[in-house]
Structure formats: C-alpha cells, structure tokens
Amino acid sequence: MSPSRSAAVGALLLGATFVTGCASESHAADVETQTIRLIIPDGNLRPLGTSCAGAGPYRFAHQEAPFAIEDGNGNEVARGVLPAGTSEKIMDVDFGAVKRQPTMCVMLLKVDAVRKPDEYLMVIDGRAALPIKKSDNVGIAGEVVVS
Numbered sequence: 001m002s003p004s005r006s007a008a009v010g011a012l013l014l015g016a017t018f019v020t021g022c023a024s025e026s027h028a029a030d031v032e033t034q035t036i037r038l039i040i041p042d043g044n045l046r047p048l049g050t051s052c053a054g055a056g057p058y059r060f061a062h063q064e065a066p067f068a069i070e071d072g073n074g075n076e077v078a079r080g081v082l083p084a085g086t087s088e089k090i091m092d093v094d095f096g097a098v099k100r101q102p103t104m105c106v107m108l109l110k111v112d113a114v115r116k117p118d119e120y121l122m123v124i125d126g127r128a129a130l131p132i133k134k135s136d137n138v139g140i141a142g143e144v145v146v147s
Contacts, residue, residue, distance in 0.1 A: 117142030
C-alpha cells in the first residue's frame with residue numbers, strides 16, 4: 001500500500017479494520033464497534049428467524065461473499081466477507097399459523113472505527129456500490145438495502 005493511501009486509510013479508520021466478527025488487536029481509545037444492517041429484500045418464502053442468504057436475483061449476497069467499504073471517492077477503506085443472515089418479515093401482514101411466509105434476509109456486520117457509516121458505500125462481490133444510510137434503530141449505526 002502506498003504511503004499516501006496508508007495515510008488516507010489511517011485518517012478515516014484510525015488504523016482499525018472492518019471485520020465481521022473479530023476485532024483488531026490495537027484500537028485507539030475512542031474507537032467503537034458499530035453494526036451495519038444489510039437488508040436483502042428478496043421476498044423468499046421461509047420460516048421466520050432461520051438462517052438465510054439472498055435468493056433469486058439476490059443470490060450474490062450470501063455468506064462468505066466478499067464485500068468492500070468505499071469512501072465517497074471510490075477508495076477502498078475496508079473489506080471482508082458477509083456473515084449468514086436471519087430471515088425477517090418483509091411486510092406487516094398477519095399470515096396466521098403458516099410455517100413459511102415472504103421474508104427478507106438480514107445480515108448484521110460489525111464495523112470497527114467507521115465513525116459515520118452513512119458517508120461510505122458498500123460493494124458486494126464487485127457489483128455496483130450501495131449507499132450506507134444512517135439508521136434510527138438503537139444499536140444499528142447504518143443500513144444498506146440491496147437493490
């Protein structure tokens with residue numbers, strides 16, 4: 001990595017890394033782990049609360065798929081692999097006692113030191129960059145909706 005790129009990455013991330021489960025050994029005192037919620041609105045029929053990955057046209061969004069986080073200039077500031085997701089209701093409809101219903105797959109990514117996630121973009125497996133938007137949910141720093 002070039003010295004100028006190292007300085008840019010260091011300035012943005014304070015030398016920390018983006019991970020999905022393990023933390024860097026050296027963190028600045030003010031660095032905190034944040035959660036990014038990746039939403040895959042595939043509408044696949046599955047039981048609620050089960051392990052999932054993107055279905056149909058979203059099959060590229062699956063556990064172990066590579067992703068990168070980029071700044072607004074397209075510079076990669078972090079990378080990792082997606083974790084397994086969990087199925088959640090995609091619509092507020094009572095389907096009664098059915099075992100399977102339309103769902104979305106949601107993956108929670110742990111982020112070290114990305115102070116304002118909504119200033120970054122997420123790229124999954126080399127596809128078009130998706131904006132990370134600020135979340136109003138407690139404990140979730142930002143959200144990405146796969147489209």
